[in-house]
Amino acid sequence: MTEKIAVLGAGSWGTALANVLTENGHDVRLWSHNPAQVIEINEQHTNQRYLNEAQLDAKLTAFDDMAQAVDGVDIVLSVVPTKAVREVAGQLAKILIVNKQKVIVAHATKGIEPKTYKRVSQMLSEEIPTENTVAIAVLSGPSHAEDVIKHDLTLVTVASSSMPIAERVQKAFSNHNFRVYTNDDVIGTEMGSALKNIIAIGAGALVSLGYGDNAKAALLTRGLAEISRLGLAFGANPLTFIGLSGVGDLIVTGTSKNSRNWRAGYQLGLGKSLAEVEDEMGMVIEGVSTTKAAKELAAQRHVQMPITDAIYQVLYEGKDIKMAICELMQREATSEID
Numbered sequence: 001m002t003e004k005i006a007v008l009g010a011g012s013w014g015t016a017l018a019n020v021l022t023e024n025g026h027d028v029r030l031w032s033h034n035p036a037q038v039i040e041i042n043e044q045h046t047n048q049r050y051l052n053e054a055q056l057d058a059k060l061t062a063f064d065d066m067a068q069a070v071d072g073v074d075i076v077l078s079v080v081p082t083k084a085v086r087e088v089a090g091q092l093a094k095i096l097i098v099n100k101q102k103v104i105v106a107h108a109t110k111g112i113e114p115k116t117y118k119r120v121s122q123m124l125s126e127e128i129p130t131e132n133t134v135a136i137a138v139l140s141g142p143s144h145a146e147d148v149i150k151h152d153l154t155l156v157t158v159a160s161s162s163m164p165i166a167e168r169v170q171k172a173f174s175n176h177n178f179r180v181y182t183n184d185d186v187i188g189t190e191m192g193s194a195l196k197n198i199i200a201i202g203a204g205a206l207v208s209l210g211y212g213d214n215a216k217a218a219l220l221t222r223g224l225a226e227i228s229r230l231g232l233a234f235g236a237n238p239l240t241f242i243g244l245s246g247v248g249d250l251i252v253t254g255t256s257k258n259s260r261n262w263r264a265g266y267q268l269g270l271g272k273s274l275a276e277v278e279d280e281m282g283m284v285i286e287g288v289s290t291t292k293a294a295k296e297l298a299a300q301r302h303v304q305m306p307i308t309d310a311i312y313q314v315l316y317e318g319k320d321i322k323m324a325i326c327e328l329m330q331r332e333a334t335s336e337i338d
């Protein structure tokens with residue numbers, strides 16, 4: 001079945017996902033708030049700022065007018081950074097209300113909103129009226145845009161409380177390089193994919209500081225333990241954390257130079273300031289604001305997250321990373337399973 005789909009946000013991930021959907025034969029409209037980028041995508045079939053020289057499917061059409069992009073579509077996929085979710089969803093809601101249009105609202109954003117501590121699906125359901133929403137779905141998993149655009153093998157999951165909708169989105173994305181699973185655990189899927197970014201910052205720093213493979217494995221494993229603890233406190237299915245949006249995404253983000261969060265940690269380990277790192281990246285480093293949200297959420301729910309606390313101190317209180325590692329190693333001895 002050919003779907004009509006609008007993708008909101010033409011950064012690296014929005015463009016790569018829009019390209020997968022276009023290659024799958026769907027009618028895809030990619031919305032960007034940058035008119036120059038729209039011209040580049042439509043005329044050169046590239047998005048150089050975000051995906052270098054990668055050649056996009058010539059059928060992928062970009063729009064700078066969201067109303068045109070959304071007109072008549074059945075699925076809207078939002079792929080903007082967490083900090084832009086409400087603004088973009090608010091714009092979408094106005095259009096859907098005027099059009100009396102009801103759509104499947106999917107998203108692929110990985111973060112938690114600072115201050116409200118809301119997950120992305122919660123923000124979307126607050127901004128878009130239920131009368132205009134068929135259901136909400138989240139696409140997540142180990143999937144760097146840089147690999148997907150090269151058609152490297154990628155496995156992801158689509159979570160929704162509505163299984164028929166998860167299956168419809170699964171079908172829209174699936175092809176022989178891009179395999180999609182379903183899951184009904186939206187909370188666990190969103191929490192795993194947001195919280196792994198914090199651990200990835202730590203993993204990048206470990207490498208530039210010269211620590212070895214044992215340290216990396218330890219960080220990812222104990223990182224997963226605290227991600228799962230916080231997720232369980234919010235009612236997530238524990239099995240989600242050993243799936244693609246849990247350990248899968250933690251592995252790719254915590255070990256890959258393609259990861260913006262890993263690269264940020266690597267630069268911090270070299271002694272750069274957070275401001276310098278953010279400035280030089282030019283792309284979103286979701287783990288920075290999610291660290292703040294997660295630390296406060298953990299305190300609220302009395303969940304122990306020592307690695308997140310340590311990364312918070314490095315990012316926001318200027319603590320020396322080696323000192324933070326030293327303190328983590330000297331915590332009171334404890335049981336592995338708690």
Ligand SMILES: NC(=O)C1=CN([C@@H]2O[C@H](COP(=O)(O)OP(=O)(O)OC[C@H]3O[C@@H](n4cnc5c(N)ncnc54)[C@H](OP(=O)(O)O)[C@@H]3O)[C@@H](O)[C@H]2O)C=CC1
Nearest residue numbers: 010011012013014033034080081084109110144145283284
């Ligand atoms: N990159 C990846 O491989 C993956 C990313 N993700 C997640 O996807 C989300 C997006 O990441 P990614 O694509 O990497 O981010 P990028 O930084 O590459 O791109 C973000 C895009 O969002 C646009 N944008 C930012 N603010 C607004 C706004 N207020 N209104 C409209 N558009 C806006 C930017 O436009 P402009 O630059 O013109 O301002 C840019 O096109 C993140 O949550 C990330 O964690 C998930 C899986 C893989």
Ligand SMILES: O=C(CO)COP(=O)(O)O
Nearest residue numbers: 141142143144259260261
């Ligand atoms: O979530 C991602 C890959 O699955 C992308 O992570 P980064 O934002 O760190 O690049």
